[in-house]
Amino acid sequence: MLDVRRLRLLRELQLRGTLAGVAEALNFSPSAVSQQLSQLEKDVGVELLRSSGRRVVLTPAAEILVSHTAEVLRTLERAEAELASSLTTITGTVRVAVFQSAALAIMPDALAIMESEYPEVRVEMVQREPESALRETWARDFDLVIAEQYPGHAAPRHPELDRRTLTTDAIRLATPPADRGRLHPASIERASDAAWVMEPRGTASRHWAEQACRRAGFEPDVRFETADLQSHIRLVESGNAVALLPDLVWIGRGTSAQLLLLPENPQRTIFTSVREASSTRPAIVAVRAVLDRAVRLVAG
Amino acid sequence: MLDVRRLRLLRELQLRGTLAGVAEALNFSPSAVSQQLSQLEKDVGVELLRSSGRRVVLTPAAEILVSHTAEVLRTLERAEAELASSLTTITGTVRVAVFQSAALAIMPDALAIMESEYPEVRVEMVQREPESALRETWARDFDLVIAEQYPGHAAPRHPELDRRTLTTDAIRLATPPADRGRLHPASIERASDAAWVMEPRGTASRHWAEQACRRAGFEPDVRFETADLQSHIRLVESGNAVALLPDLVWIGRGTSAQLLLLPENPQRTIFTSVREASSTRPAIVAVRAVLDRAVRLVAG
DNA sequence: GAGTATTCTTAAGTGCAACTGACTGTTGGG
DNA sequence: CCCAACAGTCAGTTGCACTTAAGAATACTC
DSSP, X not given: OOOHHHHHHHHHHHHHSSHHHHHHHHTOOHHHHHHHHHHHHHHHTSOOEEEETTEEEEOHHHHHHHHHHHHHHHHHHHHHHHHHHTSSSOOEEEEEEEOHHHHHHTXXXXXXXXXXXXXXXXXXXXXOOHHHHHHHHHTTSOSEEEEEEOTTOOOOOOTTEEEXXXXXXXXXXXXXXXXXXSOOOSSSGGGGGSEEEEOOTTSHHHHHHHHHHHHTTSOOEEEEEOSOHHHHHHHHHTTSOBXXXXXXXXXXXXXXXXXXXXXXXXXXXXXXXEEGGXXXXXXXXXXXXXXXXXXXXXHO | OOOHHHHHHHHHHHHHSSHHHHHHHXXXXXXXXHHHHHHHHHHHTSOOEEEETTEEEEOHHHXXXXXXXXXXXXXXXXXXXXXHHHTTXXXXXXXXXXXXXXXXXXXXXXXXXXXXXXXXXXXXXXXXOHHHHHHHHHTTSOSEEEEEEOTTOOXXXXXXXXXXXXXXXXXXXXXXXXXXXXXOOSSSGGGGGSEEEEOOTTXXXXXXXXXXXXXXXXXXXXXXXXXXXXXXXXXXXXXXOBEEEEGGGGTTSOOOSEEEEOTTOOEEEEXXXXXXXXTTOHXXXXXXXXXXXXXXXXXX
């Protein structure tokens, strides 16, 4: 009988690429991982790893084992979830990955509700970009991810993830307050000469924002670049830049900035994803329900 | 994470009814079984066994676990079976880097043969220039590269790569059809005043083509420059340029262009390279064999 | 090209966990 | 009532999984 613990190591190796990476992820020493995988190799009697430079690569035989390991782990997780949902008290730990503006806007209320209504559930929160958060949730580093999706920009598809829309979020052109600076375009077309602040290249937000400007007929002068939307706000409010910002960033604070509706009223989609196999875990179901309520609280 | 070994004990208990029976079946002492099941109970934090007379019965929670255990064991068994059968059939993934004209001329047939004869082998194909493709194959980004080499032009040497010639490919002077334009040189020497289309500077093809012109006694007027050989074809067929083109570009399409043999009948060499270490992998051996057949199909 | 950093491997040692065996307690059948 | 069958407990032993440490091969860097 194959040892699932060892198979899991093999699977993590496929995901992370190096024994050292597996060891770090699972809090082992690299040599422990090496020894366990050697043992697995002896168990099955087939070469599973081949050294390749200073790393190792999985042989086709190993790939076969890994593909089934995924299903084994899924089944085990489903078993745990069903067991938990057969009980009356809701308990356990839920690790949540959130992107910044959701962390600021939604999570405080959601955590407060969880604390008061499900004190037995421990919620851990990590701030992370949507793309890596989805991958890590799939890889079991998180149980639930709150991610965003910009119009016309499909998020990476993970068939094993159960995705559900949390809310949508209008994106508007934010311009400085009337008494600050010289940047007061009345529409996005008029903002062609303005200094822009956008997120770094490679993000979905940046891609969408540039496309929006091009559709409006100009190439934006991106003078400021930061992933921190709070910095965007400050740059706009201080009269230094204009920006395309989703409504959620204004939650919990007023603003002196002026917000202009864009043509076609573009909406950012905010959604949650969990692994299929854990989607029935009561603690996870609870977190999702609470998130829905928290969103209605802040967004009306 | 649930321990499959212990789940298995629980399942055997359901089947056999007594701890003693499980112990006998699995060659344990009864106390070992008892201890392991107590441990499982502690792991999941739910009562799994209840004494009933002098035996024990499974709680509903235990039944839930058992029902999933069956699937886990089934999956593990399937994994072992597939692993065993993979030792006789050829499986795995082969990542192939190909330059454009081979991708168009050879790969479609090769992929079709692979699909029908080795359905278990997944072939991934990326279009790439020979030079970077060789480097990346060496660096393990690809498993197999199809590259070209122009006469008198050594390809970069990678001692760790196993190189094998796939075919050779006559290079001819391609001139517009008789009814198009004014460019109808009868030989390369007569093409000294013609407008030329060549690949960009820095490519082996460009270097060889310029050398060929100089050997014929003139400096070519390179008016058009593109890496895309399909564009070369269009420029020639539309009467705008002449070009030095290998035969492979005409595969799968007729042409109205006129093709003239060059002096000394220069041949481009097309070869495959794989890392020494992987050269015996059955899937790679199969791809190479199929490429040979595909070449004979298209090139006669 | 030398030095440095990664990465995997192997060896030796350690601690925990799983197993055995003896014993106890409980139950049901004869 | 007594014995057989069974589960659970405890003490003791064994084995395995882990750690640290040293070593070799490879890749990066200045």
